[in-house]
Amino acid sequence: MAATDQSTQTPIHPPVKGFEPYPMHEGEEYMNPAQQDHFRVILQAWKRELMEEVDRTLHHMQDEAANFPDPNDRASQESDFSLELRTRDRERKLLKKISQSLSRLESGDYGYCDETGEPIGVARLLARPTATLSLEAQQRRELKQKMFGD
Numbered sequence: 001m002a003a004t005d006q007s008t009q010t011p012i013h014p015p016v017k018g019f020e021p022y023p024m025h026e027g028e029e030y031m032n033p034a035q036q037d038h039f040r041v042i043l044q045a046w047k048r049e050l051m052e053e054v055d056r057t058l059h060h061m062q063d064e065a066a067n068f069p070d071p072n073d074r075a076s077q078e079s080d081f082s083l084e085l086r087t088r089d090r091e092r093k094l095l096k097k098i099s100q101s102l103s104r105l106e107s108g109d110y111g112y113c114d115e116t117g118e119p120i121g122v123a124r125l126l127a128r129p130t131a132t133l134s135l136e137a138q139q140r141r142e143l144k145q146k147m148f149g150d
Contacts, residue, residue: 021126030119031111040105042129047098050091057084097130104132113137 022038061081068074104110111120113134120134133141 022122024122030122035122036105036110039110039125039129040102043098043102043105046129047095047102050095050098053091054088057088060084094130100132101130115141 022035028035061084064077066077068077101110111122111125112118113120114132115137116134118134120131124131124135131138
């Protein structure tokens with residue numbers, strides 16, 4: 001049976017294509033070696049996908065770079081490149097979070113909330129493998145930010 005989000009009871013699928021949700025077993029210990037291996041494979045595959053996308057962007061920008069005589073064409077190309085670079089910057093930040101998650105896996109801290117030390121939960125980790133806060137802690141943080149700003 002697929003992991004589900006408690007609030008909606010819909011299947012949760014990891015962000016990397018081709019991976020099935022972790023098959024939970026009754027009475028299974030949280031963050032056992034099988035779960036750790038499952039998330040390690042997902043995180044490594046996700047990191048690999050993002051790195052391949054970075055390479056594709058680099059080659060695309062090198063191949064498509066041209067000095068168009070028409071100012072509108074140049075502006076359009078610069079706008080396209082700017083959008084791609086902003087996307088890659090967000091992915092760079094995500095790569096950093098993935099690397100931190102892999103480090104947390106190695107240290108045994110993966111899957112546990114930074115604020116409370118409580119388990120984050122397999123379903124939340126399937127939805128967001130880089131999560132460092134439990135759902136409740138994340139909601140508290142977002143409420144506090146909404147009330148008091150950053």
